[in-house]
Amino acid sequence: MPLALLALAIGAFGIGTTEFVIMGLLPEVAGDFGVSIPTAGFLVTGYALGVVLGAPLMTALGTKISRKRMLMLLMGLFIAGNLLSAAAPVFGVMLAGRVIASLAHGAFFGIGSVVAAELVAPEKKAGAIAMMFTGLTVANVVGVPLGTFVGQTLGWRTTFGLVAALGVVGLAGVAKLVPDLPKPEGVRLRHELAAFRNVQVLLAMAMTVFGFGGVFAAVTYLAPMMTDVAGYADSSVTWLLVLFGLGMVAGNLVGGKLADRALMPLLYVSLGALAVVLSLFTLTAHNKIAAAVTIALIGALGFATVPPLQKRVLDQASGAPTLASAVNIGAFNLGNALSAWLGGLVIAAGLGYTAPNWVGAALAASALVLAILSAALERRSTAAAPSLVVTGGAPVEQATPVHH
Secondary structure, three states: OOHHHHHHHHHHHHHHHHHHHHHHHHHHHHHHHOOOHHHHOHHHHHHHHHHHHHHHHHHHHHHHOOHHHHHHHHHHHHHHHHHHHHHOOOHHHHHHHHHHHHOOHHHHHHHHHHHHHHOOOHHHHHHHHHHHHHHHHHHHHHHHHHHHHHHHHHOHHHHHHHHHHHHHHHHHHHHHHOOOOOOOOOOOHHHHHHHHHOHHHHHHHHHHHHHHHHHHHHHHOHHHHHHHHHOOOHHHHHHHHHHHHHHHHHHHHHHHHHHOOOHHHHHHHHHHHHHHHHHHHHHHOOOHHHHHHHHHHHHHHHHHOHHHHHHHHHHHOOOOHHHHHHHHHHHHHHHHHHHHHHHHHHHHOOOOOOHHHHHHHHHHHHHHHHHHHHHHHHHHHHHHOHHHHHOOOOOOOOOOOOOO
16 A cells, blocks of 8 residues: 555544544533533534535635645645644634634545545555545544543643644645645536435435434533433543444444445444434433443444445445535534534533433434435336436446545
């Protein structure tokens, strides 16, 4: 594997760490700025919305310059945002820093995927893209728990300072190791936008928003839920996040293997099970061992949906998958934003720290309904036009476990 992939993986590791580490540090940040936990939840919502807006915007802007230069600019934006968060004198500035950092997120993964695929032989493309995304999954097992531990021990500002330093390493790696590939020729935005007229593409993105939103409704408020309800010490939040991360890695690997064989059945099972487990979390959150097992299960079931959802979008937008793929990375984060906001609302309404789990269960169940609807529509259109099935559009690229 080319060394350039390592530079991309380091960038992905930094981005993954900054996205998720805030969840373990919400109580510290809220206490420092003198805001409530639901208000501090806007640091999750704001970041996620920044990804939603930044993914298509930055991907479109990136067609004007070489991909290497665009990746360097995105890492620069990421460093600036994290430095601003680390030095923020008031909550509003911290929020602005989070949004600036988030603008780099979707486009880095969108453009990085293309670059990774171009660095290797055609039959190794899927492996190259997966290698870059390994940085993101490892961030959840190593970067996030470590960042949470550092934040609780040395202060949350130190964590964001270190994440900015990681960004500098990623930027230097991209500058030194990524070859200056020629600027993409003839990328027409109109052609890419046509994919969004396909109802199946829109349904797949809606499944992404609701399905992944189910996970984040619970995980955003994990720290206060585990310390206040389960009775864990603040320091235990770190290893609970490791459990969530290990669940994610396992779910992602299993989902990646099964998505090619039985995509829709995998979605039915994982979304249905996710809705059930999130409902049960309102009960298991009161017991330390049961809570820990549930957290690992939420990570596994939530991330088992990621490869099939991303593949579904690529399949349905096979003619012009670049923008659709980047926008779907935004859709994962729209789910994060929606669920963090709804979770904050039910806590603020006085329903307690376990209430977001019910929100998550409802979102996952909604995604399951959409999956059933999508399959029914597909069966109907296949029955109506059997001749069209044989004559397809452009060949569909091999799917890979892709994250937000």
